[in-house]
Amino acid sequence: MKSLGIGLIGTGFMGKCHALAYRSARAVFGDVPEARLEVLCDVPGDKASAFADQFGFARATDDWMDLVADPKVDIVCITTPNKVHKEMALAALEAGKHVHLEKPMALTMEDARILLAAADKTGARTIVGYNYLHNPAIGHARKLIEDGAIGRIVHFRGMVDEDYQADPELAWTWRATKADAGLGTLGDLGCHLISLATALVGPVESLMAETRTVHETRPMGEGSDERRPVENEDIASALLTFENGVHGVISTSRSAWGRKSYIAFEVHGTEGMITFDQERMNELRLYQNRGPVSEQGFKTLLTGPAHPPYGQFVPAAGHQLGFNDLKIIEAHTFLKAIAEGREAVPSFKEALHFEAVIHAIAEAGETGRRVTLK
Numbered sequence: 001m002k003s004l005g006i007g008l009i010g011t012g013f014m015g016k017c018h019a020l021a022y023r024s025a026r027a028v029f030g031d032v033p034e035a036r037l038e039v040l041c042d043v044p045g046d047k048a049s050a051f052a053d054q055f056g057f058a059r060a061t062d063d064w065m066d067l068v069a070d071p072k073v074d075i076v077c078i079t080t081p082n083k084v085h086k087e088m089a090l091a092a093l094e095a096g097k098h099v100h101l102e103k104p105m106a107l108t109m110e111d112a113r114i115l116l117a118a119a120d121k122t123g124a125r126t127i128v129g130y131n132y133l134h135n136p137a138i139g140h141a142r143k144l145i146e147d148g149a150i151g152r153i154v155h156f157r158g159m160v161d162e163d164y165q166a167d168p169e170l171a172w173t174w175r176a177t178k179a180d181a182g183l184g185t186l187g188d189l190g191c192h193l194i195s196l197a198t199a200l201v202g203p204v205e206s207l208m209a210e211t212r213t214v215h216e217t218r219p220m221g222e223g224s225d226e227r228r229p230v231e232n233e234d235i236a237s238a239l240l241t242f243e244n245g246v247h248g249v250i251s252t253s254r255s256a257w258g259r260k261s262y263i264a265f266e267v268h269g270t271e272g273m274i275t276f277d278q279e280r281m282n283e284l285r286l287y288q289n290r291g292p293v294s295e296q297g298f299k300t301l302l303t304g305p306a307h308p309p310y311g312q313f314v315p316a317a318g319h320q321l322g323f324n325d326l327k328i329i330e331a332h333t334f335l336k337a338i339a340e341g342r343e344a345v346p347s348f349k350e351a352l353h354f355e356a357v358i359h360a361i362a363e364a365g366e367t368g369r370r371v372t373l374k
Helices: 013-029 045-055 062-071 082-094 110-122 138-144 185-200 322-340 348-367
Strands: 006-009 035-041 058-059 073-079 098-101 126-128 155-163 206-213 217-219 225-227 234-240 247-253 260-271 272-277 281-286 299-300
Touching: 006 013, 006 062, 013 035, 013 045, 013 073, 013 299, 013 322, 035 045, 035 062, 045 058, 058 062, 062 082, 073 082, 082 098, 082 110, 098 260, 098 272, 126 247, 126 299, 126 322, 126 348, 138 260, 138 272, 155 185, 185 247, 185 260, 185 348, 206 348, 225 272, 234 348
Parallel strands: 006 035, 006 073, 035 058, 073 098, 098 126, 155 247
Antiparallel strands: 155 260, 206 234, 217 225, 234 247, 260 272, 272 281, 281 299
16 A cells, blocks of 8 residues: 655644554554655744654654645645634645645635635545544444434434633633634534534534623733633524434533533434433443333443444453544544545535534524524
């Protein structure tokens, strides 16, 4: 198999996650091309050099255009702040590179559509960083639904909450502006929940919503008297109607004290229910209305080798996978799709729907009207 060169832009939380994932994908799965860590980009240059050495990249640069133009780079991984996603992804596509882009695709739906059109034009492969979709527990939930384990699906209920913006005295950052971050909790957290809802139930047809900014201003630094406005939403709630007629309720907050990575959902069927909580990401709970009523109840399914691709990591149940393992599965998905000449999931095409939903929620929250997705 022909090896593939990786160019990574950004060395923060997700940048490190990408580096670990591409270093590990072939070791874990064995059926994909070698991923060569070729170029790492960050600013300033000495920071890029230090992280290139730590992560194992062949060279470093402080110019992302230099990385995109490098003939040794086949895949460009973009893990930068949201406002530069469009520019970087477009340049990479135009240079003939495959693109692994962290969500959101872009700040606006117009820009996201431009990215999809560019990917379609060049024929490059794309994937967007919705790594929760790659959890073996989620894959098994989808299989249970497809197999009719809980009957006909009638309702989806979901929440995604964190507390990283709960403190009103937390300093103002770029995440508070529409020009730099775009949407707030919807673009950072809500899109993950929509990706799961879509994978399990199907595309969203229309919705109604409310959005709120909990902390309208934030200080410019610790102890500072200067405060700047928060332009995007801290919380959002929506009533969804899926294309297949299923109803749904979702909420998201980045100001929920005590929540760390709370992505929880319930899928209600005519014969039972499936529930999940990302903070207990190796467990799935299943209720089926079968057998004597006195013996009915939820059972906990602990993921193991019977839930692919868990067994590629650990040969026994109960040993647990983690967040970074999901990114390894995501990197493997992309490497395999490139090697086989097919689209990865979720590509720009699938991810565009996730973003269309969160932007529709923002619109409905502003107008108070039901929004139908186009």
